Amino acid sequence: MSNRLYNFCAGPAALPEPVLQRAQADLLDWQGKGLSVMEMSHRSDEFVSIAERAEQDLRDLLTIPSDYKVLFLQGGASQQFAQIPLNLLPEDGSADYIDTGIWSAKAIEEASRYGHVNVAASAKSMDYFAIPGQNDWQLSEKATYVHYTPNETIGGLEFGWIPDVEKPLIADMSSTILSRPLDVSRFGLIYAGAQKNIGPSGLVVVIVQEDLLGNARASCPTMLDYSVAAKNGSMYNTPPTFAWYLSGLIFQWLKEQGGLEGMERVNQAKQRKLYAAIDSSELYSNPINIADRSWMNIPFRLADDRLDKPFLAGAEQRGLLNLKGHRSVGGMRASVYNAVPESAVDALIEYMAEFEKQHG
Missing domain, CATH: 3.90.1150.10 (Aspartate Aminotransferase, domain 1)
Known part of the structure; x- marks a missing residue:
């Protein structure tokens, strides 16, 4: 009998008990292969099948268009605060950011190291208790993209709507992805740390429109170049295999929940x-x-x-x-x-x- 209690942690967060039981059963011997998922080569046919199913199930759940790449990367959302401008922001470029709390502020601070950031709107004057309406945003014509945080995990402030912008829309969906249907086609790039609704920590999922790939600046490290990750099926180096596998089980569980x-x-x-x-x-x-x-x-x-x-x-x-x-x-x-x-x-x-x- 399980002695698990109710866990309201913000992250790493609760995982579905049936998924943990399935992983427990697989831990020593995955499907009769005599080894754990954590022990098998990421290049093996067995793990490639796990990875491919996880991606397809995620595509099914979110109805991800075919012209978007799905990347399973190491690190968390905070690494994306730098990885996004390194891939999408030209050396002399600028980007629009919306400030609605602690996580969007961290994204703004990091992006400012790589180019000009125009804070097009801020909830500061409202003590971060309300979202500034888009009519009050001061978007820049020169912006390469518009970045926002749909849900502020710490403050509990969430957009009930998707901004309507002309530039590629970038969203940190770490704490809201997979909680309800989403129109992925409205976005240029979505990123989400796994440890809330996707799976265990150590993994970040990036859903990016193919047209945005190939724009990384020359100084971008190879490991942080989205196009390198995309060309190599997120396996340019050894990925976080167990986190990827467990996330795949959660995608299956989500399908079972309707x-x-x-x-x-x-x-x-x-x-x-x-x-x-x-x-x-x-x-x-x-x-x-x-x-x-x-x-x-x-x-x-x-x-x-x-x-x-x-x-x-x-x-x-x-x-x-x-x-x-x-x-x-x-x-x-x-x-x-x-x-x-x-x-x-x-x-x-x-x-x-x-x-x-x-x-x-």
Whole structure:
């Protein structure tokens, strides 16, 4: 019998239990081959079949157009903050960036090392509690691309819409990809660290329009050149094979849940329940503009910060793990990614109500 508890960690995040059980069964002996996935050559027919199925399942889930490359790369989203301008931003070029929180700010800071960054809009004047409307953006005609962060994992601020821009749209979808259907054709490049809705940490998935390949500047390291990765099937060197394999199992699991339409129904129910509990409470609050609230990362504060420690201690006793908010913002944060079941949200809401009765 499993003794697994409810994990609300922002990342590395919860993984589906059936996937972990499948990986456990494969760990010592993958499909009777007498060795683990972690031990087989990435050039072997066996691993190539794993890799090819993972890519096809991801293409199926997201309905990725045929003129897009799917890359399974080492590192995380933070490495992409440099890799994107090295591949897409000319030496004397400029790019538009939208500032909506900590992760977009980090992307802006890194890109500024490689060219001119025009911060076309910022949520700073709204204390990062709302998304600036596109009518207020100051986009540049000279920009090579427009970069934004659809979901700010730390602040819990999320775009409910896709920006309509003339230049290639670049999106950091680390914490929102695969949570619901997505029109990939609206984007030039999508990147996502794996450790939230894709798989374990150490892997980043890049979905890039083929027309954008081949523009890397001369100083771009070979390992960071998207066109090199694309030409070599993401195997220019040894890839993170186990993370790739496990991600493939998660793609299969997602298909079994009814695809992204099925996940959308579950995720919508989870976030609605939890926000309703927060909004109807006198003890808990969420400061984000209602239209801009994140589905995946739900921060909330207690009316009295002195109650934070007893709240977290009581949550752990209930088997509700990793609810402490990011150190930069404090409070609480429940990350309710795909692998967090609706029963976990129900258990959290029940605990929050009991805690409020005792301390409200």
